[in-house]
Amino acid sequence: MHAIRSIAASELRKHGVVLAEDRRTAGVHPLDAELSTLALDLGARRVFALRVSGRLGKKIPLSLDELTPETLLPVHSASLTATGLEECDVVTARLVEAVLGGRSAESTAQMTTLTATESKSFAKKPGERFWFVGLPVALYNAGNTPTGFSLGYGYEAESFRISVTGAGYSRGSDGVAYVAMEAAWIPFATEVSPYIGGGLGYMGAGGHGGIGGVIEGGLEAFRLHGVRGLLGVQIAVPFFDTQENSGVNVIAHRGVYPAGFVRLAF
Numbered sequence: 109m110h111a112i113r114s115i116a117a118s119e120l121r122k123h124g125v126v127l128a129e130d131r132r133t134a135g136v137h138p139l140d141a142e143l144s145t146l147a148l149d150l151g152a153r154r155v156f157a158l159r160v161s162g163r164l165g166k167k168i169p170l171s172l173d174e175l176t177p178e179t180l181l182p183v184h185s186a187s188l189t190a191t192g193l194e195e196c197d198v199v200t201a202r203l204v205e206a207v208l209g210g211r212s213a214e215s216t217a218q219m220t221t222l223t224a225t226e227s228k229s230f231a232k233k234p235g236e237r238f239w240f241v242g243l244p245v246a247l248y249n250a251g252n253t254p255t256g257f258s259l260g261y262g263y264e265a266e267s268f269r270i271s272v273t274g275a276g277y278s279r280g281s282d283g284v285a286y287v288a289m290e291a292a293w294i295p296f297a298t299e300v301s302p303y304i305g306g307g308l309g310y311m312g313a314g315g316h317g318g319i320g321g322v323i324e325g326g327l328e329a330f331r332l333h334g335v336r337g338l339l340g341v342q343i344a345v346p347f348f349d350t351q352e353n354s355g356v357n358v359i360a361h362r363g364v365y366p367a368g369f370v371r372l373a374f
Contacts, residue, residue, distance in 0.1 A: 109136070109160055115197050116158050116172065119204040128152060139180050147177040155180065156207070158200075167191055172203040186213040191224040199223060217332065219266045219297035235265040238336070242371035244277040247341070248362065252280035256367065262290075264373075266297045269305070273322075277367050284344045284365040286311040288322050300329045303340075314350030314361035321345045326369075338371040 117127055128150045137143045139157060147155050155177050161169040171187035186206035190199040202216040209216075217226060244256035255278055262271025269292040276285030292305025304325040311320030326340015343366050350361035 111193075112160055112170070112196050112200055113158060115200045116156070116204060119201050120156065120208075123204065123208050125154070125156075125208070139175070144178065144180050152177050168193070168196060170196065170199050170203060172200075172207050174207050184210050186211075188213045188223060189225055195223055217298070219332070222332070235263060236334075237261070237263050238271075238373040240271065240273065240338070240371050240373050242275070242338070242369050244275060244342070244367040244369040246277045246279035246283070247366040247368055249280035249282060254279045255283075256369075258369065258371070260290075264294075267294050268292065269294060269303070273307070277365070282314075282362055282365075284311060284313040284320075284346070286320055286322065286344060288320075290322065290324075292324075294328060294331075297331070299332050300327060301331060302326070303328055311344065311346050313344075313346045313365065316346075316348055316350055318346065318348035320347050324369075334374070336373040338369070338373065341366065341368050343367075 120127060130150060132146055133150075137146075143155075155175040157173045157175055159171045159173070168190045169187065170190060171185060173185045174183040175181060176183060184207050186203045188199045188203060190196045198221050202213055202221060205211075205216045206213045214226075238261070240258070240260035240262065242258035242260075244258055246254045246256065256276060258273060258275035260271045260273030260275075262269055262273075271290050272287070273290055274287045277283060286309050288307040288309025288311075290305055290307030292303045294301050294303040296302070302325070306321060306323040308319065308321050311318065313320075322342060322344050324340055324342035326338055329337045329339075343364050345364050350363065
């Protein structure tokens with residue numbers, strides 16, 4: 109109990125909370141009038157109550173409450189269950205973050221801080237391989253019907269993704285197709301995260317072929333699950349002249365090919 113209390117105190121200090129240094133605050137206290145009197149005597153503006161249930165060595169339910177000093181009524185509460193002592197530090201840190209931020213404990217989950225109980229339902233692994241199936245929609249030639257498809261295979265870890273993707277999309281008489289090696293940075297190890305990435309590969313457009321680049325950004329959802337969804341926009345940029353010249357007619361094509369997309373990763 110003392111070790112868990114020390115962890116909670118340390119996390120509160122990390123978030124800028126100044127704790128009372130008084131021997132009367134040590135030990136276990138019931139939530140009663142005597143505690144309220146002590147809080148008022150110390151001039152405390154915030155009171156935090158850490159509750160530890162269960163038996164040590166087994167599942168340990170933990171909860172943290174912020175209470176009003178005068179009435180000891182809860183301002184915000186959060187609770188999680190640790191499967192053992194080794195998880196108590198992670199769980200306690202998440203409870204402090206949740207209470208100080210006025211959030212639920214579940215919303216503080218990250219890939220590296222999932223409890224064993226939470227990870228069972230998500231079946232989360234540090235890194236996974238995925239197939240990516242997508243429907244790109246060209247964002248030009250609005251008066252025409254768009255067509256498009258993409259297929260990729262890649263590896264995704266906590267903060268990055270690398271993949272090989274083949275895709276093609278068109279609208280009207282203007283389209284692009286490519287096979288590219290791509291990489292993306294995913295800043296948040298949470299259920300939903302934005303990401304930004306790009307790649308290089310072989311590209312065909314306007315009857316010509318050559319090296320081209322792809323830039324994209326969007327949102328990735330369901331990151332704590334085995335199947336994920338991606339929504340975003342991309343731009344394909346041929347590094348060559350796409351203009352068609354038959355000697356008689358010159359047909360101009362685009363220099364960049366923007367598109368929106370929806371992808372499913374499994």
